[in-house]
Amino acid sequence: xxxxxxxxxxxxxxxxxxxxxxxxxxxxxxxxxxxxxxxxxxxxxxxxxxxxxxxxxxxxxxxxxxxxxxxxxxxxxxxxxxxxxxxxxxxxxxxxxxxxxxxxxxxxxxxxxxxxxxxxxxxxxxxxxxxxxxxxxxxxxxxxxxxxxxxxxxxxxxxxxxxxxxxxxxxxxxxxxxxxxxxxxxxxxxxxxxxxxxxxxxxxxxxxxxxxxxxxxxxxxxxxxxxxxxxxxxxxxxxxxxxxxxxxxxxxxxxxxxxxxxxxx
Amino acid sequence: xxxxxxxxxxxxxxxxxxxxxxxxxxxxxxxxxxxxxxxxxxxxxxxxxxxxxxxxxxxxxxxxxxxxxxxxxxxxxxxxxxxxxxxxxxxxxxxxxxxxxxxxxxxxxx
Numbered sequence: 577x578x579x580x581x582x583x584x585x586x587x588x589x590x591x592x593x594x595x596x597x598x599x600x601x602x603x604x605x606x607x608x609x610x611x612x613x614x615x616x617x618x619x620x621x622x623x624x625x626x627x628x629x630x631x632x633x634x635x636x637x638x639x640x641x642x643x644x645x646x647x648x649x650x651x652x653x654x655x656x657x658x659x660x661x662x663x664x665x666x667x668x669x670x671x672x673x674x675x676x677x678x679x680x681x682x683x684x685x686x687x688x689x690x691x692x693x694x695x696x697x698x699x700x701x702x703x704x705x706x707x708x709x710x711x712x713x714x715x716x717x718x719x720x721x722x723x724x725x726x727x728x729x730x731x732x733x734x735x736x737x738x739x740x741x742x743x744x745x746x747x748x749x750x751x752x753x754x755x756x757x758x759x760x761x762x763x764x765x766x767x768x769x770x771x772x773x774x775x776x777x778x779x780x781x782x783x784x785x786x787x788x789x790x791x792x793x794x795x796x797x798x799x800x801x802x803x804x805x806x807x808x809x810x811x812x813x814x815x816x817x818x819x820x821x822x823x824x825x826x827x828x829x830x831x832x833x834x835x836x837x838x839x840x841x
Numbered sequence: 842x843x844x845x846x847x848x849x850x851x852x853x854x855x856x857x858x859x860x861x862x863x864x865x866x867x868x869x870x871x872x873x874x875x876x877x878x879x880x881x882x883x884x885x886x887x888x889x890x891x892x893x894x895x896x897x898x899x900x901x902x903x904x905x906x907x908x909x910x911x912x913x914x915x916x917x918x919x920x921x922x923x924x925x926x927x928x929x930x931x932x933x934x935x936x937x938x939x940x941x942x943x944x945x946x947x948x949x950x951x
Contacts, residue, residue: 605889605947620895625847627902631877632851638870641862
């Protein structure tokens with residue numbers, strides 16, 4: 577048999593022939609190839625041509641087949657396995673979707689509650705910040721100025737004014753740049769009126785936020801705050817405004833003894 | 842030369858006609874192509890050895906293709922089709938390599 581398809585009969589005879597043999601066959605190989613390539617109408621040439629055409633045809637067809645669709649050339653068991661894998665993967669992904677959606681819902685409701693709590697806390701912080709003097713405030717109110725060029729007023733009269741303002745519902749009060757809070761105090765020191773450790777001098781300018789229609793009659797009550805001040809010889813003017821600003825602030829002091837009470841059940 | 846022309850004609854015909862492979866033949870065509878390539882290389886080597894014989898070439902070509910396809914068919918019937926086609930491709934690949942090595946030695950002496 578000729579060695580066209582048997583690898584065992586030929587390779588042994590020419591892996592390393594001697595030098596002369598190599599020299600002899602060196603042009604021989606190329607010459608044989610060129611000879612075979614020369615177009616002749618022999619039977620073997622035609623046969624080789626036909627078979628080569630068949631191989632080329634089949635090769636191209638197969639390449640296009642496998643390039644066009646990977647699945648159509650797959651075996652049945654491969655397809656079944658593939659389908660199985662895809663189904664399992666889809667199931668796993670479905671599970672994951674359900675889990676993640678549950679987590680998302682949980683988080684969404686959680687942030688909703690936290691958001692509401694935060695809003696509430698913020699509002700409360702604002703209103704309490706105004707009442708405690710921690711925040712500047714504005715709103716309808718009155719501006720009062722008390723002129724006492726001779727220094728006849730004492731701390732008690734100014735304290736009267738403050739008490740009257742509080743009774744009339746003033747929510748934020750400022751006196752000569754000092755924010756008056758629940759712990760504010762007045763005292764006479766060497767003929768000077770001192771409020772919260774700050775010395776005051778005439779004119780005493782008050783700004784109070786509250787209902788002007790309540791505050792101004794409350795101050796003007798006969799025998800009340802303004803009457804006492806006028807009795808001492810000072811002059812008082814009161815101006816009702818739609819918008820006054822209390823800009824002075826006071827940092828609240830940390831309570832030294834009192835602690836928040838534990839909420840009871 | 843006619844062989845080269847034939848190869849070109851086959852490739853062009855495949856590109857132009859774009860035939861669909863029948864479903865029954867689909868598992869066997871790739872194996873048959875590899876077997877035919879092996880036969881082509883064997884024929885080229887025989888040519889360089891000076892032993893080329895057209896009858897042997899034809900018979901080896903056809904038997905290669907038929908046997909390869911038959912082995913795969915048998916494997917499919919036995920339920921080991923994919924493993925057997927892998928085995929056939931490996932064996933044919935080894936033969937193509939050794940034939941190509943022999944051709945290389947003939948042409949380049951290396």
